[in-house]
Amino acid sequence: MKRLPSLTAVEAFVQTARLGSVRAAAAALALSSPAVTRRVQAMERHVGRPLFERRRRAVHLNADGERLLAEVGPALDELGMAVERAGGGAGLMRLRLGALPLFASHRLMPSLGALREAHPGLHIDIDTQPHALARLDEGLDAAIVLARDIEPPLYARRLGRNRVVAIGGRDLAAGPDALGHPADIARHTVLLHRDLPDAFDYWREAVGLPDLEPAAVDHFDSGQLILDAAGQGLGVAFMFDMHVEGAQDPRIAKLFGLEVDSPYSYWFACRRSALARPAVRIFHDWLVGEAGS
Numbered sequence: 001m002k003r004l005p006s007l008t009a010v011e012a013f014v015q016t017a018r019l020g021s022v023r024a025a026a027a028a029l030a031l032s033s034p035a036v037t038r039r040v041q042a043m044e045r046h047v048g049r050p051l052f053e054r055r056r057r058a059v060h061l062n063a064d065g066e067r068l069l070a071e072v073g074p075a076l077d078e079l080g081m082a083v084e085r086a087g088g089g090a091g092l093m094r095l096r097l098g099a100l101p102l103f104a105s106h107r108l109m110p111s112l113g114a115l116r117e118a119h120p121g122l123h124i125d126i127d128t129q130p131h132a133l134a135r136l137d138e139g140l141d142a143a144i145v146l147a148r149d150i151e152p153p154l155y156a157r158r159l160g161r162n163r164v165v166a167i168g169g170r171d172l173a174a175g176p177d178a179l180g181h182p183a184d185i186a187r188h189t190v191l192l193h194r195d196l197p198d199a200f201d202y203w204r205e206a207v208g209l210p211d212l213e214p215a216a217v218d219h220f221d222s223g224q225l226i227l228d229a230a231g232q233g234l235g236v237a238f239m240f241d242m243h244v245e246g247a248q249d250p251r252i253a254k255l256f257g258l259e260v261d262s263p264y265s266y267w268f269a270c271r272r273s274a275l276a277r278p279a280v281r282i283f284h285d286w287l288v289g290e291a292g293s
Contacts (some may be wrong), residue, residue, distance in 0.1 A: 106246025
């Protein structure tokens with residue numbers, strides 16, 4: 001078995017990967033930036049390949065670095081907690097998380113049992129109220145939001161890439177009333193979420209019908225209500241493919257077999273300093289792994 005790298009090299013790699021900056025990692029580890037750089041380079045020499053893409057003011061994990069962080073990060077956290085437990089200092093960890101209701105119900109809740117089994121001391125308060133980013137460090141430790149991108153100086157990780165699909169009742173997908181061509185949308189009401197106001201615009205542009213106008217457009221601030229409306233035949237919803245899959249609603253189906261890349265994505269976001277908290281780190285690494293899978 002190949003010898004393990006030094007623990008200081010592993011720690012420098014994990015902190016730099018999570019914080020996205022050698023300077024931020026140095027501050028977290030109470031080291032100089034050159035010292036952190038040397039330790040990260042030692043880690044890369046040990047694995048025999050680069051782990052980061054170097055840019056002017058930041059570093060970003062490459063594919064090899066992503067895979068290594070997903071395995072090494074949780075192991076380092078477990079080691080730290082084991083040392084705390086040995087000293088009698090480990091206890092309950094609590095994460096105050098802002099999350100959109102549909103993401104929470106479709107993506108988080110089905111998997112939280114596995115997270116609790118892996119980390120029995122981690123407890124999560126889920127807050128589905130709006131404007132989560134504005135409430136970071138004012139009631140929330142981290143947030144899962146829907147956006148084109150996240151402005152610095154917040155730390156952010158994209159949770160996969162999503163595709164916009166047309167969603168309708170089963171009678172619109174098959175049978176005598178089925179929609180055979182995207183142009184048939186002109187006879188129907190389009191249903192849009194207020195957080196995805198341009199979803200239909202991107203979709204009609206991508207399918208080559210930029211001037212397509214529906215009979216009407218109805219807006220909702222609840223993803224679940226949009227899916228219910230589509231299931232009741234009230235219109236054609238334009239949402240992410242994951243929303244259809246997560247709903248597992250036999251009343252609805254994707255229409256036309258078309259999937260269009262969206263500029264919107266779900267993001268995990270927090271203050272960079274929050275990644276120093278065990279609850280935030282553990283949840284972040286687990287969530288990034290779930291998104292990748």
